[in-house]
Amino acid sequence: MTIGDPNAALKASMDPALHARIVSRRPLFLTAGADPHEDRLGFVRAASGLCWYREYLAIVQDDAAFLALCAFNERGPVEPLDVRSVALPRGPGGRRRFEKELGNKLDKYDFESCFAVEGPAGARLFAFGSGPMAQRRHVAVLEDELAAARLVRADALYENLRVACAIPNEVLNIEGAFVCDADACFLQRGNAAHSSAVLRVRLDELVRWLDNDAKGPAPLVRGILRHDLGCVDGVTFGFTDGFALADGRMVFLAAAEDTDNPIDDGAVLGMRLGVVRGGAARMCDLRDEHGRSATIKAEGIAVDRREPGRLWLVTDADNATEPAELIEVAWRGFDELADGA
Numbered sequence: 001m002t003i004g005d006p007n008a009a010l011k012a013s014m015d016p017a018l019h020a021r022i023v024s025r026r027p028l029f030l031t032a033g034a035d036p037h038e039d040r041l042g043f044v045r046a047a048s049g050l051c052w053y054r055e056y057l058a059i060v061q062d063d064a065a066f067l068a069l070c071a072f073n074e075r076g077p078v079e080p081l082d083v084r085s086v087a088l089p090r091g092p093g094g095r096r097r098f099e100k101e102l103g104n105k106l107d108k109y110d111f112e113s114c115f116a117v118e119g120p121a122g123a124r125l126f127a128f129g130s131g132p133m134a135q136r137r138h139v140a141v142l143e144d145e146l147a148a149a150r151l152v153r154a155d156a157l158y159e160n161l162r163v164a165c166a167i168p169n170e171v172l173n174i175e176g177a178f179v180c181d182a183d184a185c186f187l188q189r190g191n192a193a194h195s196s197a198v199l200r201v202r203l204d205e206l207v208r209w210l211d212n213d214a215k216g217p218a219p220l221v222r223g224i225l226r227h228d229l230g231c232v233d234g235v236t237f238g239f240t241d242g243f244a245l246a247d248g249r250m251v252f253l254a255a256a257e258d259t260d261n262p263i264d265d266g267a268v269l270g271m272r273l274g275v276v277r278g279g280a281a282r283m284c285d286l287r288d289e290h291g292r293s294a295t296i297k298a299e300g301i302a303v304d305r306r307e308p309g310r311l312w313l314v315t316d317a318d319n320a321t322e323p324a325e326l327i328e329v330a331w332r333g334f335d336e337l338a339d340g341a
Contacts, residue, residue, distance in 0.1 A: 009226035012281035017333040020273040021287040024328040039096040043323030047314035049113040050300035060111040065096040110136040113177035131158040131172040156218035164221035173262035180244035189238035195226040249277040253301040
C-alpha cells in the first residue's frame with residue numbers, strides 16, 4: 001500500500017450477498033457500580049472502540065477516562081455480564097467524565113480506538129485519541145488489567161497522519177485502529193468533503209516510540225488507501241472502526257452521522273458493514289432485529305474468537321444517562337469475497 005493520489009478513493013459497492021443482522025443487545029453496566037470518588041458512573045459511557053485483550057473484550061469510551069473490560073469465556077460473554085472498569089489519568093479539573101452538562105466536553109481525551117499487542121509479558125493495550133486538537137492526541141497504554149494505565153502525548157504521530165491525509169487539523173478524526181500483519185492501521189473517518197482512509201504505520205516502530213514516551217521522530221505513514229463508502233439522504237458514511245481477519249482482509253464499520261465536524265454529534269441515518277481485500281470493497285446495511293436498517297451509533301467492532309459467523313459491536317448513545325450496549329451480530333456472505341471480485 002502506498003500514498004497515492006489524494007483525490008483517488010476505492011469505491012465500495014453494496015452487495016446483496018452480504019447480510020449483517022443484530023441478534024441481541026446487552027446494556028453494559030459495571031459490576032462494581034458507580035464510584036463518585038473516581039468520577040465514575042455505574043455503566044460504560046459512550047463506547048467508541050473495542051478489541052480482544054487477554055480474556056476480555058476491551059472497550060474504550062470517548063466521553064469518560066476509563067477502559068472497560070468485559071469478561072468472555074468459551075461460550076461468549078460471561079453471564080450475567082462481568083464488566084470491570086480501569087481508570088485512566090484524570091483530565092483538567094480532576095474529572096474523568098466529560099459532558100455538555102458539566103461544561104467540560106472539550107476537555108476529554110476522546111479515545112476512539114484501541115488494539116492489543118502481544119509481548120513477552122503478555123498482551124498490552126493501546127488506546128488512541130481522535131486527534132483534531134491537542135487534548136485528543138494522547139495514547140493510553142495499559143500493561144495489564146491490574147496496573148495503572150499511562151498517557152503518552154503523541155502530537156507528532158497525529159501530525160504525520162494529518163499530513164498523509166492532506167487535511168486541516170480540525171478535520172482529523174481517527175475513529176478506528178487495528179493491527180494487520182506488521183502494521184498498525186488507523187481509520188480516518190471521512191465526511192462529504194474528505195474521504196475516509198486507512199493509514200498504515202510500522203507497528204514495531206510505533207510501539208518503540210510510545211515506549212520511549214514519544215521522544216524523537218514519530219513513525220511515518222507508509223501507506224494510505226482512501227475509501228468512498230457512499231451516502232444516505234445526502235449524509236456520507238465514514239469509518240467508525242475496523243478489524244483485520246487472519247487472511248489480511250479488513251472488516252469495517254461505517255456510520256452516516258449527520259454532522260460536518262469531529263466535535264459535534266448528529267443523528268445517525270444508517271450503519272454499514274463491509275470487507276476489503278485487494279482492489280475490492282463490498283458492504284451491506286446493518287439490519288436490526290426486525291430487518292430494518294439500523295440507526296444505532298455503533299463505534300467498535302470485533303469478530304468473535306470462536307464463532308466466525310458472529311460479530312460484537314459497541315454503541316455510543318450520545319447521552320450521558322444511557323449505558324452503552326454490547327451488540328451481537330450474525331453475518332454471512334463475507335467469506336466469499338476474493339481479490340478482484
